[in-house]
Amino acid sequence: MPEQEPISLDERLIGNIREELEAQTVGRGLGLDDAILEQLAWAIAVNLRYAFDVTWAPKWAREVHSWMEADEDMPTGENHFVECLRCGWLTGQNPSKAQAQAEYLGHVASHHPSSEGCSSG
Numbered sequence: 001m002p003e004q005e006p007i008s009l010d011e012r013l014i015g016n017i018r019e020e021l022e023a024q025t026v027g028r029g030l031g032l033d034d035a036i037l038e039q040l041a042w043a044i045a046v047n048l049r050y051a052f053d054v055t056w057a058p059k060w061a062r063e064v065h066s067w068m069e070a071d072e073d074m075p076t077g078e079n080h081f082v083e084c085l086r087c088g089w090l091t092g093q094n095p096s097k098a099q100a101q102a103e104y105l106g107h108v109a110s111h112h113p114s115s116e117g118c119s120s121g
């Protein structure tokens with residue numbers, strides 16, 4: 001499986017802001033549609049990056065070294081990948097969670113030999 005490009009900082013930032021906007025929209029019944037949420041997230045991210053040095057530091061991931069996702073946009077059977085939260089490396093798209101996890105553990109062994117691969121969620 002070919003590795004994927006790491007997720008860019010802008011993509012992470014916009015995605016993170018968008019998730020919060022979605023949660024607030026639902027929680028407060030704001031009724032903002034997807035296009036508005038996307039534009040707001042993009043505008044807030046650009047404004048933040050204009051005034052602040054933003055770095056990605058997933059504090060929620062101190063204990064967990066990786067996360068795994070089934071990518072709904074990919075065809076069934078090749079849509080599992082794992083991201084190494086220590087360095088941002090992504091596995092390729094794998095046909096099963098077990099294969100994605102095996103690829104990730106290979107990465108940990110070669111790139112982070114002093115650490116253990118933790119389970120992912």
Ligand SMILES: [Zn+2]
Nearest residue numbers: 084086087089
């Ligand atoms: Zn790594």
